[in-house]
Amino acid sequence: MKVEKVNVGLVGLGMVCESHLKAYSTHPNAEVMAVCDLDAARSKEIAIKYGIPRTYTSYKQMLQDQEINTVDITTPTILHSQMALAAALAGKNILCEKPFCLTLTAGQEVCEAARSNGVALMVGESYIFMTSLKQARALIEAGEIGKPQQMRQRFGSWIDRPGVLETDRPVTDDHRGWRIDSKKAGGAGFPWMFDHCVHFFATAEYLMGARIEEVYALKSDIRWMKAAYHVDEGETHVYRPEDSGDIPIITWTYDDPACQGVWMRAETLNGKFDPMYGFSLSMIGDQGMIEVLGEGGRGLQWMGESTHLVLHRKDKKTRTFRFDEGEDDIWQSEVSYYSKAHQNQINELIDALISGRKPGYTGEDGMRDVKTTMAAICSAKEGLPVRVAEVTDIRFARIPETTA
Numbered sequence: 001m002k003v004e005k006v007n008v009g010l011v012g013l014g015m016v017c018e019s020h021l022k023a024y025s026t027h028p029n030a031e032v033m034a035v036c037d038l039d040a041a042r043s044k045e046i047a048i049k050y051g052i053p054r055t056y057t058s059y060k061q062m063l064q065d066q067e068i069n070t071v072d073i074t075t076p077t078i079l080h081s082q083m084a085l086a087a088a089l090a091g092k093n094i095l096c097e098k099p100f101c102l103t104l105t106a107g108q109e110v111c112e113a114a115r116s117n118g119v120a121l122m123v124g125e126s127y128i129f130m131t132s133l134k135q136a137r138a139l140i141e142a143g144e145i146g147k148p149q150q151m152r153q154r155f156g157s158w159i160d161r162p163g164v165l166e167t168d169r170p171v172t173d174d175h176r177g178w179r180i181d182s183k184k185a186g187g188a189g190f191p192w193m194f195d196h197c198v199h200f201f202a203t204a205e206y207l208m209g210a211r212i213e214e215v216y217a218l219k220s221d222i223r224w225m226k227a228a229y230h231v232d233e234g235e236t237h238v239y240r241p242e243d244s245g246d247i248p249i250i251t252w253t254y255d256d257p258a259c260q261g262v263w264m265r266a267e268t269l270n271g272k273f274d275p276m277y278g279f280s281l282s283m284i285g286d287q288g289m290i291e292v293l294g295e296g297g298r299g300l301q302w303m304g305e306s307t308h309l310v311l312h313r314k315d316k317k318t319r320t321f322r323f324d325e326g327e328d329d330i331w332q333s334e335v336s337y338y339s340k341a342h343q344n345q346i347n348e349l350i351d352a353l354i355s356g357r358k359p360g361y362t363g364e365d366g367m368r369d370v371k372t373t374m375a376a377i378c379s380a381k382e383g384l385p386v387r388v389a390e391v392t393d394i395r396f397a398r399i400p401e402t403t404a
């Protein structure tokens with residue numbers, strides 16, 4: 001639904017919400033009219049901080065607010081599709097955080113409701129809005145590495161900025177704790193993978209310009225989720241121990257048979273050391289290669305200099321790029337993800353709504369990356385390569401939740 005000004009109601013005031021709120025507050029054509037959270041004190045605190053006129057503890061009530069034409073959903077994943085569906089039925093445009101849905105059926109229902117109610121539906125796939133990855137894509141499209149053929153994604157540790165994730169808010173089922181519970185975070189025993197793989201697969205298609213066709217994932221029996229949530233046992237952040245499956249390596253092929261990709265985990269939380277921090281990747285073509293930092297990334301060097309993107313070209317001089325866009329809100333990182341990528345993403349939403357065009361990453365895109373994620377988890381459990389087209393909710397649900 002085309003609008004003259006984007007009037008937002010945002011629901012879910014946890015870790016990611018401020019990246020969205022900051023972005024709206026700096027855009028001349030957007031205003032956050034209301035925020036909603038079950039935690040009334042948190043809503044008040046955020047409303048005061050950002051000068052937001054109204055607060056709600058009921059999402060249903062917020063949807064009746066006539067001044068709001070767009071809903072931003074930053075609640076735990078289990079609520080995404082039901083909240084997005086209610087927003088579509090209430091005639092509101094939607095930005096829904098990733099992962100878009102827990103089942104393909106639920107995602108499809110939201111996409112259809114958005115279409116039949118004439119509202120826009122964007123999923124918050126913020127990786128493809130990172131400045132460094134956008135630059136990598138521009139170089140690939142300009143032919144700088146020739147025909148892209150292989151992507152190697154590497155996952156090193158994300159290191160928190162001291163104090164940022166430590167708040168006085170208790171960790172509960174609704175705030176932060178849900179992430180290690182696959183019933184709320186998705187993933188049938190692999191909640192972390194379900195929460196994050198959508199980013200990795202979205203990036204894999206965004207840069208390769210081809211669709212992922214088949215996925216083969218390796219399962220590890222290392223149990224590490226407790227440590228991931230958050231660093232030191234005994235600290236208040238550790239919500240409760242829960243065994244959780246791990247997938248340290250995923251490989252995939254594309255619908256273009258010349259292309260393939262791999263994601264590899266090497267992070268200290270999982271007991272491995274890697275001096276390249278955060279997410280980074282190499283993209284290899286027949287005429288060159290790009291190395292680039294993503295979320296939480298640091299440690300990329302070229303000729304003794306710290307850099308953010310290196311472009312190696314056959315018979316040409318190597319070029320380097322830096323993206324000094326200010327600090328990341330959450331990570332100790334050289335590139336800005338929580339601040340700048342989210343801002344770029346919100347700008348895309350606002351520009352799409354005002355011009356009446358489709359946003360850069362839609363509900364259908366969100367569903368495709370959820371489906372590829374399901375394929376990876378099915379593959380890890382079944383011990384076989386899985387074709388994305390053959391994944392169904394029934395096949396995914398059939399797999400036992402225990403991963404031992």
Ligand SMILES: NC(=O)c1ccc[n+]([C@@H]2O[C@H](COP(=O)([O-])OP(=O)(O)OC[C@H]3O[C@@H](n4cnc5c(N)ncnc54)[C@H](O)[C@@H]3O)[C@@H](O)[C@H]2O)c1
Pocket residue numbers: 011012013014015016017036037038039042057059074075076077079097098099124125126174175176177195
């Ligand atoms: N794109 C990204 O980079 C990125 C980063 C972090 C989180 N996320 C996604 O954003 C979503 C939220 O993550 P988070 O880390 O901010 O979560 P969080 O646990 O920190 O916060 C969730 C908030 O939702 C509120 N809430 C829960 N149920 C509610 C309800 N029924 N009505 C209103 N409020 C309710 C909770 O009180 C809490 O304040 C998740 O889906 C996550 O995957 C995306």
